[in-house]
Amino acid sequence: xxxxxxxRDGLVLAALAVWAVPxxxxxxxxxxxxxxxxxxxxxxxxxxxxxxxxxxxxxSVMPAALTNSLGVAALTTLLAIALGAPGAYAFARLxxxxxxxxxxxxxxxxxxxxxxxxxxxxxxxRALDLRDTWLALVLADTSFALPLVxxxxxxxxxxxxxxxxxxxxxxxxxxxxxxxxxxLPLVAPGIVSAGLLVFLMSWNELLFAYTFTATEASRTVPxxxxxxxxxxxxxxxxxxxxxxxxxxxxxxxxxxMQRWLVRGLTAGxxxx
Amino acid sequence: MxxxxxxxxxxxxxxxxxxxxxxxxxxWPGLWVLWLSLQRRIPVFGIxxxxxxxxxxFLAVDPxxxxxxxxxxxxxFASVTLEFLLGIAVALALQGQRxxxxxxxxxxxxPWALPSVVTGRTFEWLYHPSAGLLNFVLGGAAIxxxxxxxxxxxxxxxxxxxxxxxxVALLCYARVLTIAPDIYEAARVDGxxxxxxxxxxxxxxxxxxxxxxxxxxxxDALRAFDLMFVLTGGGPANTTETLTVYAYRSLFQTLxxxxxxxxxxxxxxxxxxxxxxxLRAMARDEEAA
Numbered sequence: 001x002x003x004x005x006x007x008r009d010g011l012v013l014a015a016l017a018v019w020a021v022p023x024x025x026x027x028x029x030x031x032x033x034x035x036x037x038x039x040x041x042x043x044x045x046x047x048x049x050x051x052x053x054x055x056x057x058x059x060s061v062m063p064a065a066l067t068n069s070l071g072v073a074a075l076t077t078l079l080a081i082a083l084g085a086p087g088a089y090a091f092a093r094l095x096x097x098x099x100x101x102x103x104x105x106x107x108x109x110x111x112x113x114x115x116x117x118x119x120x121x122x123x124x125x126r127a128l129d130l131r132d133t134w135l136a137l138v139l140a141d142t143s144f145a146l147p148l149v150x151x152x153x154x155x156x157x158x159x160x161x162x163x164x165x166x167x168x169x170x171x172x173x174x175x176x177x178x179x180x181x182x183x184l185p186l187v188a189p190g191i192v193s194a195g196l197l198v199f200l201m202s203w204n205e206l207l208f209a210y211t212f213t214a215t216e217a218s219r220t221v222p223x224x225x226x227x228x229x230x231x232x233x234x235x236x237x238x239x240x241x242x243x244x245x246x247x248x249x250x251x252x253x254x255x256x257m258q259r260w261l262v263r264g265l266t267a268g269x270x271x272x
Numbered sequence: 273m274x275x276x277x278x279x280x281x282x283x284x285x286x287x288x289x290x291x292x293x294x295x296x297x298x299x300w301p302g303l304w305v306l307w308l309s310l311q312r313r314i315p316v317f318g319i320x321x322x323x324x325x326x327x328x329x330f331l332a333v334d335p336x337x338x339x340x341x342x343x344x345x346x347x348x349f350a351s352v353t354l355e356f357l358l359g360i361a362v363a364l365a366l367q368g369q370r371x372x373x374x375x376x377x378x379x380x381x382x383p384w385a386l387p388s389v390v391t392g393r394t395f396e397w398l399y400h401p402s403a404g405l406l407n408f409v410l411g412g413a414a415i416x417x418x419x420x421x422x423x424x425x426x427x428x429x430x431x432x433x434x435x436x437x438x439x440v441a442l443l444c445y446a447r448v449l450t451i452a453p454d455i456y457e458a459a460r461v462d463g464x465x466x467x468x469x470x471x472x473x474x475x476x477x478x479x480x481x482x483x484x485x486x487x488x489x490x491x492d493a494l495r496a497f498d499l500m501f502v503l504t505g506g507g508p509a510n511t512t513e514t515l516t517v518y519a520y521r522s523l524f525q526t527l528x529x530x531x532x533x534x535x536x537x538x539x540x541x542x543x544x545x546x547x548x549x550x551l552r553a554m555a556r557d558e559e560a561a
Binding site for chain 1: 287289299300366372375387391405
């Protein structure tokens with residue numbers, strides 16, 4: 001019985017590992033010499049090399065793109081949480097006229113197709129002379145990050161027992177002080193969850209970044225990877241190495257902060 | 273009484289920054305695109321005038337538009353259906369998992385968390401006609417997956433299912449973990465087999481989370497852009513050109529801002545219509561329950 005369940009567990013893990021093969025194959029490709037990439041048989045037996053990583057780090061726009069992506073994703077996350085946390089608290093706890101309609105509007109914002117608002121955003125950012133800057137991308141990404149943060153955090157705030165807040169208010173704390181000293185520390189895990197989701201979305205975002213950037217000054221990782229240049233032929237090994245670098249933050253988050261990520265992912269859907 | 277008035281004031285103050293930001297960055301562009309779609313705007317030729325519903329009238333008889341709509345709907349239907357069948361199967365398989373749960377969830381999260389451009393580049397390499405892993409596994413076939421008009425869309429759908437099936441699986445798995453084990457114990461005592469247990473206990477309990485996942489996934493599939501943009505660019509022969517790709521090409525490759533906006537509005541309307549339909553269906557579902 002025990003052996004059988006161990007075998008079953010192993011088979012499920014093996015099946016999931018097979019599902020992830022495309023990623024592992026890209027990882028393997030990134031450490032094989034160019035000459036071995038012409039055929040799978042050769043790729044499998046060729047000795048590993050770090051040539052592609054050297055090329056990508058030393059001679060491509062990837063290092064600049066990694067900096068840009070990190071900056072844009074981190075700033076978007078901070079801005080969405082700074083604006084979203086007080087707003088979410090107000091949605092969850094305070095009497096706001098027309099609250100139901102406003103909340104519905106916020107949820108509707110999460111469904112906006114990027115391709116529909118990219119034109120007007122382009123004109124807005126051009127008018128503000130923000131093209132090819134980090135700020136342009138931070139503002140554009142906030143359009144999808146902020147509604148998500150508002151929605152998720154409002155749910156997490158509702159889970160805080162109201163008695164905790166009432167105690168703080170009896171002690172004379174105003175709403176802002178209650179939020180800052182009592183509620184925010186209690187929903188900190190929720191903020192981490194929402195922050196991770198928003199960071200990933202911003203890190204992965206292509207359409208806005210492709211449209212609003214023009215040079216190394218603001219081009220993010222997805223744009224650099226989508227435009228990865230090849231002189232005579234497609235540099236599959238370099239692209240694979242660049243893919244691995246682009247995947248590094250998501251991998252670290254999946255490996256190290258799985259619990260928070262899953263909580264954010266399931267929070268909206270499992271709440272009754 | 274004063275506390276109530278103070279609370280109302282605090283509520284407005286706390287909400288104002290977020291709402292102002294959303295008004296400028298989402299609501300205003302969402303309304304402006306409607307206005308834009310009624311204009312002919314081609315900046316390179318200095319053209320900018322009001323044309324009313326002319327773009328929509330053109331779309332109504334534009335074969336490329338109807339093709340893009342068809343591709344969008346096929347992509348959405350096929351992709352979401354496969355994700356659900358596979359995702360539910362994975363969740364059920366994980367239900368009995370004792371060891372390696374963390375590893376299992378990590379393996380699932382990986383494809384979902386990667387940038388879609390990485391997925392695009394990865395599958396481009398897997399699909400390579402002569403050096404790709406897929407043709408090698410198929411015994412040295414020389415199939416041009418992304419170049420054949422009949423194969424490109426299925427190849428694209430496969431890549432999308434790869435990265436989004438885990439979302440459905442994880443949502444179902446999270447729900448499955450909350451089911452009390454004694455329900456299954458009782459069913460076992462009553463002599464219910466595996467199939468009956470899944471059919472009569474697990475799936476009905478998953479109903480709500482599946483409906484919500486269906487909403488999220490359908491909206492995302494209708495709005496999908498990155499994979500087709502990177503993997504096929506809409507080709508070959510427009511067989512993978514979705515509405516989003518058609519809109520983007522019109523906006524920023526042929527620089528017809530008004531016309532591209534009109535296609536964007538159609539995507540917008542489609543998404544809102546589906547969301548509205550789902551919410552109504554779910555409200556009725558809850559009344560019935």
